[in-house]
Each structure stands twice: as C-alpha cells, then as structure tokens.
Amino acid sequence: MSERATLLELEGIIKEFSSVRVLDRVSFSIQEGEIMGLIGENGAGKSTLIKIICGIYQKTDGVIRLGGKVTEIPDYITAKSLGIGIVPQEFNLINYLTVYENIFLGSELHKGILLDKSAMRKEAEAQLNLLKMPLNVNRMVSELSVAEKQMVEIAKAMILDARILIFDEPTTTLTAVEIQTLFDLMRKLKQKGVTILFVSHKLQEILAICDRVTVLRDGKLVSIDQVKGLSSQILAKKMVGRDFNQVFPEKVDSTGKDVILEVEKLCSGSLLKDVSFFLRKGEILGFAGLVGAGRTETMEALMGLRKAEKGAVRIEGKTVRIRSAKDAVRYGLGYISEDRQGKGVVMNYDIPKNITLISLKEKYLRCGLIDKAKEAQAAEHYMKEFRIVAASKKSQLRFFSGGNQQKVYLSRWMDTDPKILILDEPTRGIDINSKKEIYEFIHRLAQEQISCIIVSSEMEEIIGMCDRVYVMREGRVAGCLEKGQVTEENIVFQATGIKRV
C-alpha cells in the first residue's frame, strides 16, 4: 500500500471515569482514504475511544491531531464541523419524526429562512437508494424495523459528507445481503477519499473490508496490523489474549425425541400467514430469514405479546391458549427479545431487581413482602453462573456492557425455570467472549433437556448452533431445513427465493 497522508492521529489517549482508567495511553493514526478496523472485547474501550473522537466524551489526557494540527473536540457539533461523522451503535433517531427529517436532523437544508423539504426528501431518497433500502422517506421512524432504522442511521451520517466516518458496529442488525450493500458503499466512499473507522465484533467483516486493524484489550492498544495475511484465529487471539479456537460447541442430537411444542397455522394481521412449526425436547431449533420476514412477530405471537387471530399451540400434546406473556410464563415459555435495551433490561435497576422481575411473585415473597436477602442470593448465584462482571450487584444496568446486560437478561428468564427458551438475536452487539459463553450456555440447556429456539440473522450462528432450521419469508415459513441441509446456500435460497450463483 502506498504511503498516504496521516489524517487523524491519536497520541497517548487516557480516559478515566471516576478514577477508573478505561483507556490507557492509546495511540494510533489513520491515513487518508483508508478503512481502519477497530476491534476488542466488551469493555476493551472501543466505544469510549470513538466517543472521544466525536467529542461526546472528553479525554483525560493525550493529544488528538487532525491533519497534523493539534485539535480539541469539545462536543459533537465541533466534530461535525471538522468533518467527523458517526453511525452510532445505539440508535439516535427520533421516533416521531419522519425518515427524511431524521436524516437531516441538525443539518437541515434551507431555502431562505424556511426548510427546503422537497430537496431534503429527494436527497434522503437518493441516499437510501444508494443503500438499496428504498424506504418511503415520509414514514415515521417509529414504524421502521430495526434494520431499516440502521440504514436511516447510516444515511444520516452519509449526508454529512464527512471526511472521517465512524461506523460503530453497524452490521449487528443487518442480514447478509444488507451487509454486502453496506460494504459496497464503504468501498465507494473509500474511493472518494473518505476515511473510515469501522468498529465490529465480527472478525470476518474486519478481514473483508478493512485495510488495517487496530486491536484493543482492557483499554490498552495491543496491535495495529495490515489486514492482508491475517486470519480470524490470529485476530481472535490478539483480542482475547489467549487461544480461541472454536466458538460453537458440539451439537446436541435430538432426532427422534418427543415433540414439546407444536404451533399450527398461526396468523397475525398481515404479518404472519399460517405459520406452523414444531420443536423437540432438548432441541436447538433455528429460525432464519431476512429482517422483516416475521420471525420476531411469530415468537411474540407465541408469547402472547402480539395478537394472533388464528392458530393452535400445543405444549406437550395439550392445546393451550396463551393470551398474555403471563400465560406464556406459566406454560414454561421464555422469550429473550432482540431489543435488549428497549424491551429487555430495566436500565436504572440493579442486578437483583432485574433478575427477579418475572419470578418475583413466585419465588421471592415472604408474607407478601419481598425477601431481599433471597433476591441478593439469587443474583450472586447467577453472577457466578454466567460470569457477569460488575463493580457490585447494586450497580445499575445502564453502566453495563452489552454482553453483561444480556447475561442479566438471560438470568431473568432462567429464574422462571422455562421448559422452552426463545432467544431472539441472542448475541447482538456482544463481544466474542460473551458470545461464546452464551453459545455454551444454550448448549448446556439443551443437554438438560430444555428446548431452545434461536432466531438469528447471523448465518454462522444458525449454522453453528442448530440442527434443524425453519426459514421464513414474508410472514410464512418458506421451508424447513433438516439435519445435513443446514447450509448458507440453502438458507439464502429459502429466505430470498433466489438461488445464489
């Protein structure tokens, strides 16, 4: 690679939160027009570093140079004016504004003193078309699916015409096809001379798109390497600091076991049409499909969280009626939502309160009052079992990393002693180590004869974990892949109806 001018240079960046050091003298530089990968485990300091570059956090010490000049970035507005844009990990969209209003939020186009709405609509449409996500720009963001929101968030950063674009885990909510589109776009941007900082947990993606990759571990810089010649094993080892050979545990064979759950012709509005499937005891069943295919809706309908007009549900052969999540819990169903922060954990609750939220009435009442000692005991038990890392069990969940939040969320459902656990995107936005722990945990559940359903947009996850996979397309079950048929090709074919060449 030819030597290019250094655009952004960080030198000895230190960041402390109430005297806890989360970044320790991190230095690296990005060259103009390069795609730099940034990886690291949970709590390695990736997000903190990005937030410092964007002016959202202030560094405790160190120097930032932009184009050779020492630069202070006191807030995001300054960062924007310096040509730094970010696609944040968590959505920063306003639900009650339309798509185009969100895209242009803070950088509205004007005609005189009035807003130039038609120009903004046109521009927004053009931008979304580039992303191959032709949304109606007049729709409310609240109506969009997670993947659509992600694309809007990307479009919002694109219109800034930034010199440096930071992508903070943009692919976690996207399917394979959409990721390809995004990568094509990133390559185009690179050709235009835009510098990209790409943060991801997915090593394959880093290898596919980046020129160089920076690895952080425990707030310290581990290495900066050319991607050429690297393998995901080497990267994983650098990230974790030890050998990391196999992510997925061995599969549990459940062929011929009793059917525990049977769903027949489930219908819900225009979203679900005659969805039928069954689940065996101790099986790990996969649900694949594109975003918006109705997988989440199926599970929500099953859990009584969404109205189903038609359909029968049988658990262990008995027909049951599930009208609310409460009924579902009583029949031994559990559901980990894909939207961990929006529907999962209570951010301002500590660990015990989060864990006992569902099982409180069943397990933790003594004479009608909450037995807080027992609650604390349970919390400690789960913290040990799931290796939840926290300063104290009294810390609020909003201070936790995604992986630890997910573990707390899992603990909550485990505490209801489910027979069937549905995990919707169980490893979204989680570092590779926690991911592995969660996979191992699911595996252990299956061995204990608890049945699991994994809904996932990550092909590897489905293929690595599941014996049998239902693929959904446009609200229907497009097909069921039996043991031996679960391949990427088959899944894509069923999900899109198009044979991949």
Added chain:
Amino acid sequence: MGENKIIAYVRNFRFKDHSLGMAFIILVIIATIVGWPNFLKFRNLTNILRQISYTGIISLGMTLIIISGGIDLSVGSMTAFVGGISIFFLNLFGPTSTMGIVLTFLFALVFGSFCGALNGIMVAKFKMAPFIVTLGTMSIFRSLIQYFSNAGTILSVNMGYGKLGSSSILGLPTPVWFFVIVGIILHILLNHTSFGRYICATGSNEQVAKYSAINVAVIKFFPYVITGFTVGITAIMWSSRLNCINPSDCAGYEMDAIAAAVIGGTLMSGGKGSIIGTMMGAVMLGIINNMLVMGGISAFLQQAVKGFVIIVAVLLQYNNGNK
C-alpha cells in the same frame, strides 16, 4: 465488625447521595436561626406539620403516579368534590351521630378511590395521556361541586364533625397521623412489594415491563386509585377542619403535591422516586412557608418562592442524572 461497618459507612459517605437529607438539615438550621426562638416551639412545629399534611397525604399517592409515568392534575378539584359530596352524605345519613361521621369517612375513602379509578381507567385501559385526562377531570370535578353547591358553601350540620378536624392524638394533629401512617404504608408498598417493584419498572420502561409478563394496565391503574384514596382522607380532614367545603377550596393542591414529590427526588419522567423523599419534600415546603410568614414576607410572594424551589429541585435532579 460493627466498628468496621461504621468506618466503611463514613468512608463511602458521599454528599451527592444524601443531598436531600443535607438540604433538609440545612433548611432546618436556617429556619431555626431566622425564626429564633419561635421556630423550634412545639406549637409552631405541629402547626407546620398540620399545614403540610393536607396536601402531603395526597403527594404520597401522587408520588406513585409519577413513578408509574403519569401525573394527576385533578387532585385539588377532586378534594373539593369528594369533600363536598361527603358533607352532603353526612347531612343526609348522619346529621347527629358519631356513627354518621365514621360512615362518612368510609364513604369519602370509597368515593375518592372511585374518582381516582375514573382517571386510572382512562389512562391505563384507554391509553390516554395522563396530563390530558386529569386536566379534563380537574375541570369536571370543580364544575360539578360548584353545580351541586349552587356555588355556595356546603355546611355540615353534624356538631361533632368539626371536632374531628381540629382533634389531636398524643399531641399531634390527626391529619399529621394520617400523613405519617399512609407514608409508612406506601413506603412499604413501594419498596417491599412486587407491586411497587412493578410500578418502578413500568415507569422506567413500559415495554420492558410488558415483555416481562407484567400486566402494565393494572400497574398503571392502581396508583390513581391509591391517590383517590388519599384524596378521600384529605377531603375529610380538610372539610372537618372548617366544618364546611367551599366549592373553590383546595385549588392548587396538585401543585403542592407534585412539588413535594419532585423536591423529594421523584423523577418527573417516571421510574424512580421515594415516599420518604416526598414526605421530606412536603415538610421542607412547609418550613419555607413558615419562614416566610415569620420573616414578615408578603403572602403573595410565597407562591413565587415555592415555584423557585421546585425549579431548583428539578435542576439539581437533571444535573445528577447526567453524571
């Protein structure tokens, strides 16, 4: 062991975590100095407590509503309405007997809860915005009591009724006892029962609550009923104090009730709050008022000071929340 605990406590003590307690102590010291020696007199203190207890009782219920993510603007009108109807009830069914007073008290509790339930149904079942619903019922309750009373004073004919309002138990005025007892009950409800836990969860994030098999509608409904119940208590305490109700009475109670909760650290956006905090907030408001009166400051300025205190409290909350 015990000694270590104390040392650890002192070491971990951060003023930020106890800002309300600190503010309370500082306020009492200032009031003691400014109002020396009258402020510390038993009579003055019980007077302050009596004054704040009427809206204080309501602010306890209000705290639950705000934590659940709602608001109730109708409590002032509701107090006048329930109080007025209760006196009608008393005059009709127990114009002479003590039993009549007891029945009237029970009636007020039930009727207050019923009025609160009306708000609750509209908020929880029909998913209407609490601000709008209670703005509407605020107007409705006020209008109805004016209509029923022909815009005149509703007098109780029971001679014993007035004695209830000015009575004291063990030296403390009766409404103060209610304030304390209801406070303790609701504190336990909020912190030690599943219901309280669910209120906080619902106020913090309704979706999370729903996905955790919590019946969100029920959780949002009951705080209004409880507030109606507290309104019932205050309605009796207040109307028996004067032995009558004026249809324009109790206007602005909602302001005092909300203020006490906010000063006590309850988040207006829901999800967090404490009953003890609200009780301290209510007492602090009373002390400030008392200081202003003793300092000879115009009564017209008292509302301004109250407004100022609320704004400062919210400002402090906002800054703490950012850290």
